[in-house]
Amino acid sequence: MEKVKVGMLGYGTIGRGVFEIMKMNRAYITANSGKVIEISRVLVRDVEKNQEPLLSDPTFTTSIDDIINDGSIQIVVELMGGEEPATEYMLRALRAGKHVVTANKLAVAVGGDKLIGAAREMDKHFFYEASVGGGIPIIRQINESLNANRIESIAGIINGTSNYILTKMSKQGRSFEEALALAQQKGYAEADPTSDVGGFDAVYKLAIMTSLSFFTTVDYRDIYREGIEKVTAEDIEYAKRFGYVIKLLAIAKLHGKQLELRVHPAMVRSDHPMANINNSYNAIYIVGNAVDDIMISGKGAGAMPTGSAVVSDIISIVKGEPIVEGVGVPKRELGVMDIGETYMQYYIRLTVKDAAGVLAEISSVFARHQVSICTLVQEKMEGDLAQLIFTTHFTKEGSLRQAVEAIEKLDVVEQVSSLIRIEELAKE
Amino acid sequence: MEKVKVGMLGYGTIGRGVFEIMKMNRAYITANSGKVIEISRVLVRDVEKNQEPLLSDPTFTTSIDDIINDGSIQIVVELMGGEEPATEYMLRALRAGKHVVTANKLAVAVGGDKLIGAAREMDKHFFYEASVGGGIPIIRQINESLNANRIESIAGIINGTSNYILTKMSKQGRSFEEALALAQQKGYAEADPTSDVGGFDAVYKLAIMTSLSFFTTVDYRDIYREGIEKVTAEDIEYAKRFGYVIKLLAIAKLHGKQLELRVHPAMVRSDHPMANINNSYNAIYIVGNAVDDIMISGKGAGAMPTGSAVVSDIISIVKGEPIVEGVGVPKRELGVMDIGETYMQYYIRLTVKDAAGVLAEISSVFARHQVSICTLVQEKMEGDLAQLIFTTHFTKEGSLRQAVEAIEKLDVVEQVSSLIRIEELAKE
Numbered sequence: 001m002e003k004v005k006v007g008m009l010g011y012g013t014i015g016r017g018v019f020e021i022m023k024m025n026r027a028y029i030t031a032n033s034g035k036v037i038e039i040s041r042v043l044v045r046d047v048e049k050n051q052e053p054l055l056s057d058p059t060f061t062t063s064i065d066d067i068i069n070d071g072s073i074q075i076v077v078e079l080m081g082g083e084e085p086a087t088e089y090m091l092r093a094l095r096a097g098k099h100v101v102t103a104n105k106l107a108v109a110v111g112g113d114k115l116i117g118a119a120r121e122m123d124k125h126f127f128y129e130a131s132v133g134g135g136i137p138i139i140r141q142i143n144e145s146l147n148a149n150r151i152e153s154i155a156g157i158i159n160g161t162s163n164y165i166l167t168k169m170s171k172q173g174r175s176f177e178e179a180l181a182l183a184q185q186k187g188y189a190e191a192d193p194t195s196d197v198g199g200f201d202a203v204y205k206l207a208i209m210t211s212l213s214f215f216t217t218v219d220y221r222d223i224y225r226e227g228i229e230k231v232t233a234e235d236i237e238y239a240k241r242f243g244y245v246i247k248l249l250a251i252a253k254l255h256g257k258q259l260e261l262r263v264h265p266a267m268v269r270s271d272h273p274m275a276n277i278n279n280s281y282n283a284i285y286i287v288g289n290a291v292d293d294i295m296i297s298g299k300g301a302g303a304m305p306t307g308s309a310v311v312s313d314i315i316s317i318v319k320g321e322p323i324v325e326g327v328g329v330p331k332r333e334l335g336v337m338d339i340g341e342t343y344m345q346y347y348i349r350l351t352v353k354d355a356a357g358v359l360a361e362i363s364s365v366f367a368r369h370q371v372s373i374c375t376l377v378q379e380k381m382e383g384d385l386a387q388l389i390f391t392t393h394f395t396k397e398g399s400l401r402q403a404v405e406a407i408e409k410l411d412v413v414e415q416v417s418s419l420i421r422i423e424e425l426a427k428e
Numbered sequence: 429m430e431k432v433k434v435g436m437l438g439y440g441t442i443g444r445g446v447f448e449i450m451k452m453n454r455a456y457i458t459a460n461s462g463k464v465i466e467i468s469r470v471l472v473r474d475v476e477k478n479q480e481p482l483l484s485d486p487t488f489t490t491s492i493d494d495i496i497n498d499g500s501i502q503i504v505v506e507l508m509g510g511e512e513p514a515t516e517y518m519l520r521a522l523r524a525g526k527h528v529v530t531a532n533k534l535a536v537a538v539g540g541d542k543l544i545g546a547a548r549e550m551d552k553h554f555f556y557e558a559s560v561g562g563g564i565p566i567i568r569q570i571n572e573s574l575n576a577n578r579i580e581s582i583a584g585i586i587n588g589t590s591n592y593i594l595t596k597m598s599k600q601g602r603s604f605e606e607a608l609a610l611a612q613q614k615g616y617a618e619a620d621p622t623s624d625v626g627g628f629d630a631v632y633k634l635a636i637m638t639s640l641s642f643f644t645t646v647d648y649r650d651i652y653r654e655g656i657e658k659v660t661a662e663d664i665e666y667a668k669r670f671g672y673v674i675k676l677l678a679i680a681k682l683h684g685k686q687l688e689l690r691v692h693p694a695m696v697r698s699d700h701p702m703a704n705i706n707n708s709y710n711a712i713y714i715v716g717n718a719v720d721d722i723m724i725s726g727k728g729a730g731a732m733p734t735g736s737a738v739v740s741d742i743i744s745i746v747k748g749e750p751i752v753e754g755v756g757v758p759k760r761e762l763g764v765m766d767i768g769e770t771y772m773q774y775y776i777r778l779t780v781k782d783a784a785g786v787l788a789e790i791s792s793v794f795a796r797h798q799v800s801i802c803t804l805v806q807e808k809m810e811g812d813l814a815q816l817i818f819t820t821h822f823t824k825e826g827s828l829r830q831a832v833e834a835i836e837k838l839d840v841v842e843q844v845s846s847l848i849r850i851e852e853l854a855k856e
Contacts, residue, residue: 145565
């Protein structure tokens with residue numbers, strides 16, 4: 001049987017996962033691809049440290065040239081992470097006539113156009129299924145399964161770390177700090193958790209999905225971003241009472257030639273399937289104009305799930321998938337809406353003086369800014385303070401912000417304790 | 429741009445959906461496939477009735493020969509439904525050197541091997557994405573996205589009609605009969621609902637998914653089947669109290685060389701994402717040995733979602749997808765386990781005499797048959813009757829049945845009111 005040689009860049013968690021899968025499912029992979037796939041070279045920082053390959057006989061090297069210049073290598077799998085030198089190496093591999101598979105969300109979010117362009121020029125594949133949603137086949141779904149659809153919107157839980165933290169807060173009543181510490185203990189969060197809890201990781205992934213779904217190029221820096229650091233156990237409790245669960249959502253919606261793009265904590269109806277996506281699981285909810293809404297969920301990270309997506313990309317290349325996807329679609333120039341122009345429902349929690357006339361004063365500020373109240377709960381607090389929890393009808397974010405700013409200045413208001421968006425995902 | 433001509437068999441709901449999508453998303457479809465797709469001939473029973481084509485200029489015909497013998501038609505889309513003559517027409521089309529796309533679950537469940545064989549022989553595609561799960565791309569997911577995995581199990585909500593009925597029973601407290609009448613009013617259920625509520629439709633679909641996932645050929649008649657007709661509003665209420673939701677599940681699990689295959693109502697933990705798949709939505713939950721668990725959900729029926737899957741299959745063929753999938757995998761001979769050999773947890777509701785010693789008597793029967801009780805609730809009923817609701821630990825179905833049979837014969841037992849399986853889907 002014909003052999004296909006693969007060069008791998010990086011031998012960390014996912015790299016080892018790929019090796020493990022190639023070994024464990026060897027017979028299936030060979031049968032499904034019709035050829036024998038062999039990882040023949042692996043780029044590492046230190047050859048001495050990598051003396052126990054899991055599979056066959058790859059030659060470790062510290063020189064990228066050994067892989068680029070090896071004419072027998074047809075596919076390069078990039079699992080180093082980070083923008084550089086990963087992007088440069090992938091470009092070199094493509095220009096040397098090799099197909100490229102990557103799990104690198106940052107490199108794809110930043111350099112996707114250049115990488116896809118280089119692949120097109122050389123008539124090679126550039127596949128990146130593992131860059132979004134770990135083992136969840138979301139890229140293939142957008143690219144192939146839904147290609148009879150005009151995609152209208154995407155809503156995703158695409159960061160496993162923050163979902164783990166929010167789940168522990170919600171199910172175990174923990175504070176953000178406790179849940180973060182637990183996530184770090186379990187290896188779900190890094191020592192510096194900023195990229196995950198701050199929403200940066202989700203922003204990269206949303207940029208990748210959006211560029212693909214809407215035939216455009218999204219600069220990830222144009223995506224509105226808010227992390228989960230300010231979500232409190234109290235807000236999670238109120239959310240429950242109102243029938244919601246708080247999730248870090250990544251949202252993309254197309255309005256004519258304008259994209260609404262945002263990553264932030266949001267309340268999701270507790271009877272929506274997204275509400276039950278817990279712990280480190282990810283889910284992506286897509287609306288297409290023919291298929292209506294589709295949701296796909298699974299493990300968004302980890303060596304084996306992510307490795308599953310990487311190996312599936314390799315198999316597709318080896319099988320000889322045609323290189324035509326999106327080739328006829330000219331890139332569209334789409335604007336990105338200012339967050340102030342978006343329409344949403346909001347949950348607002350205020351700490352106020354417990355005195356006569358307070359509610360009237362606040363209500364009139366809302367009314368003046370065209371913010372229409374949907375529900376209201378008032379609760380006594382310690383001392384002479386009270387808590388007011390509002391949810392609003394659909395409101396322009398700009399008006400809402402002006403109202404909240406004005407409310408913050410009122411003498412009767414101690415503080416605006418929380419402001420969380422409510423996302424209506426349900427179709428039926 | 430190159431044109432590809434398609435012949436369509438049948439012009440019912442899904443056929444019209446396909447036309448509508450081809451018209452609505454014409455630019456996308458052309459861009460994604462790189463060619464212009466044209467439906468040039470449509471087989472109907474009565475040409476007179478079909479004078480308002482939605483798109484371009486298809487010639488309606490009542491003769492299959494007009495399509496088979498038309499050398500310009502490269503793809504035949506079968507949307508007639510039913511086993512025959514659909515299967516015969518598809519075989520003829522394949523043997524005439526045309527690719528075939530179908531949405532016909534019965535024809536695929538019964539004649540899949542023959543159809544796939546004919547396609548292989550002619551080096552043509554036989555695609556059937558729309559035959560399972562409507563618009564949900566489950567076939568492609570099994571075939572491509574998860575092809576680095578050994579699939580271990582499948583659990584699906586794959587009949588929209590019965591899910592709609594169970595949802596209305598659960599959310600609105602309706603009886604089975606009321607919910608069925610509502611489903612019929614809304615067009616979700618047919619006048620004779622047997623195929624849907626009796627689990628037959630789910631059995632065909634499970635046979636298709638299982639054959640594909642486990643590289644085998646499943647005879648749908650070997651699948652254990654129970655419908656939802658006997659599910660009562662009372663059982664749904666008890667399920668809620670125990671933290672469960674009742675769904676009609678289709679299950680396939682591989683144990684060595686034996687398949688566990690069953691379609692029946694089952695209790696699913698209410699915090700599992702499958703529990704929130706409501707109304708006519710479908711969901712399929714797959715466990716692979718690398719990716720772990722993946723769930724995909726969406727509209728399991730309807731002209732547009734099903735049409736989306738059909739058109740996506742057409743695009744794949746037009747793009748020139750390689751014909752190698754599974755080619756190297758020899759079919760496996762797998763046995764099907766007798767339902768009596770499977771291990772499950774059970775919910776059992778008994779109506780008994782409200783007298784001293786009754787519980788002891790029943791418990792001793794369970795114990796004698798190695799059925800271990802997990803939870804027990806006793807409730808007073810009218811007259812001198814009581815209700816006993818048991819849930820069990822994992823038990824061999826054969827033993828459970830013997831125990832229930834023995835219990836049924838006890839003088840103190842009025843009747844065994846319900847027996848419903850509990851399915852543990854959660855991985856985390």
